[in-house]
Amino acid sequence: MSDELKKGLEGVLVAESGLSYIDGDEGRLVYRGYTIEDLARGASYEEVLYLLWHGELPTETELDEFAGDMAAERAVDDDVIDTVRDLAAADEVPMAAVRTAVSELSAFDADADGEEPTDREANLAKGKRLTAKLPTVIAAFTRLRDGEEPVEPREDLSHAGNFLYMLNGEVPDDVMEEVFDQALVLHADHGLNASTFSAMVTSSTLADLHSAVTSAIGTLSGSLHGGANQNVMEMLKEVDESGKDPVQWVEDALDNGDRVAGFGHRVYNVKDPRAKILSEQSEELGEAAGDTKWYEMSVAIEEYMQEEKGLAPNVDFYSATTYYQMGIPTDIYTPIFAMSRVGGWIAHVLEQYEDNRLIRPRARYVGPKDQTFTLIDERE
Numbered sequence: 415m416s417d418e419l420k421k422g423l424e425g426v427l428v429a430e431s432g433l434s435y436i437d438g439d440e441g442r443l444v445y446r447g448y449t450i451e452d453l454a455r456g457a458s459y460e461e462v463l464y465l466l467w468h469g470e471l472p473t474e475t476e477l478d479e480f481a482g483d484m485a486a487e488r489a490v491d492d493d494v495i496d497t498v499r500d501l502a503a504a505d506e507v508p509m510a511a512v513r514t515a516v517s518e519l520s521a522f523d524a525d526a527d528g529e530e531p532t533d534r535e536a537n538l539a540k541g542k543r544l545t546a547k548l549p550t551v552i553a554a555f556t557r558l559r560d561g562e563e564p565v566e567p568r569e570d571l572s573h574a575g576n577f578l579y580m581l582n583g584e585v586p587d588d589v590m591e592e593v594f595d596q597a598l599v600l601h602a603d604h605g606l607n608a609s610t611f612s613a614m615v616t617s618s619t620l621a622d623l624h625s626a627v628t629s630a631i632g633t634l635s636g637s638l639h640g641g642a643n644q645n646v647m648e649m650l651k652e653v654d655e656s657g658k659d660p661v662q663w664v665e666d667a668l669d670n671g672d673r674v675a676g677f678g679h680r681v682y683n684v685k686d687p688r689a690k691i692l693s694e695q696s697e698e699l700g701e702a703a704g705d706t707k708w709y710e711m712s713v714a715i716e717e718y719m720q721e722e723k724g725l726a727p728n729v730d731f732y733s734a735t736t737y738y739q740m741g742i743p744t745d746i747y748t749p750i751f752a753m754s755r756v757g758g759w760i761a762h763v764l765e766q767y768e769d770n771r772l773i774r775p776r777a778r779y780v781g782p783k784d785q786t787f788t789l790i791d792e793r794e
């Protein structure tokens with residue numbers, strides 16, 4: 415047994431996976447052998463889900479059936495909507511609300527009882543339901559806390575289009591639907607990131623899929639992981655309001671010992687390939703609206719961080735301005751990340767169940783040994 419300590423499990427291989435491959439030096443990401451650029455350009459989120467869960471791209475007939483099954487699962491039980499209503503009234507933070515609602519969804523899932531937690535068919539059915547219902551929960555929460563009633567899902571729209579419809583009460587135009595669909599594709603899987611690993615740890619105890627996804631949502635919420643996209647936008651708004659030059663603002667923040675959200679990555683040493691695609695989206699949305707302020711500010715910060723700190727932007731840096739320019743409220747950027755990554759979490763849990771071994775590492779004990787115990791009334 416090795417006693418070498420690997421803090422943060424950096425570089426430690428813990429599993430074999432056929433899902434996504436990351437080359438951190440070349441800035442390459444592939445899902446099951448297909449580049450993220452090809453998938454973002456040519457495949458819908460539903461196609462990517464099929465690819466991740468079934469191992470190959472669907473034919474048109476397979477995709478129609480798969481997407482149709484998922485679309486039929488979008489509605490959420492009234493009891494879950496009531497919980498979401500209560501959470502919105504209590505000003506719960508969005509990621510916590512989503513976590514609670516997803517946990518409650520298991521009470522209404524037809525396959526949640528009586529099946530072995532590792533049953534692949536039952537998990538595929540549960541996975542479709544969870545993925546289909548997550549956008550409904552997020553849109554309902556957002557509308558309720560903004561004082562509006564939820565909008566019922568529609569089965570005739572795509573996964574991306576239906577979410578924007580439920581959020582805004584209007585069917586999005588083709589550009590908005592396409593940009594959002596691409597963002598979902600880009601976030602769907604990313605090796606053993608912290609939330610995915612969390613889902614794997616939970617499923618490795620033979621806990622069920624809803625428990626694994628609930629764990630993963632909690633893990634994604636932190637500012638070092640999924641929470642960064644919201645922080646990026648809040649930072650850019652602060653820079654804008656300060657009236658300072660963006661580079662000066664960032665320099666001051668770094669001098670203050672702060673981290674700049676949206677930069678750095680455990681795996682990439684160069685610009686994240688997803689950030690490249692999203693920066694193009696952000697620029698195009700700015701140009702279409704006749705205001706490239708956010709894009710230009712982002713580019714100035716990117717150039718400074720790269721030159722001065724050797725840190726490149728990650729996926730969150732440009733997803734922030736992309737969502738902002740689509741009119742999406744800042745505090746649901748991380749729930750949107752969850753809405754996409756749920757596909758990856760489910761795919762990794764399926765892999766984990768197929769070749770399970772309990773995940774249980776060790777810590778080096780550095781506490782005291784051989785203390786003498788005294789009863790409480792004898793302690794000073």
Ligand SMILES: CC(C)(COP(=O)(O)OP(=O)(O)OC[C@H]1O[C@@H](n2cnc3c(N)ncnc32)[C@H](O)[C@@H]1OP(=O)(O)O)[C@@H](O)C(=O)NCCC(=O)NCCS
Binds near residue numbers: 422637639729730
């Ligand atoms: C993503 C992240 C957690 C990876 O962290 P990590 O692999 O553990 O790397 P470390 O935290 O050890 O950072 C290595 C060095 O880079 C610096 N660094 C990393 N990211 C930084 C950032 N965003 N801003 C400023 N400095 C940063 C650290 O201060 C550290 O410097 P030091 O060695 O002088 O102390 C980290 O880059 C970060 O906090 N980024 C901001 C949050 C974010 O965007 N998260 C989303 C990731 S997709």
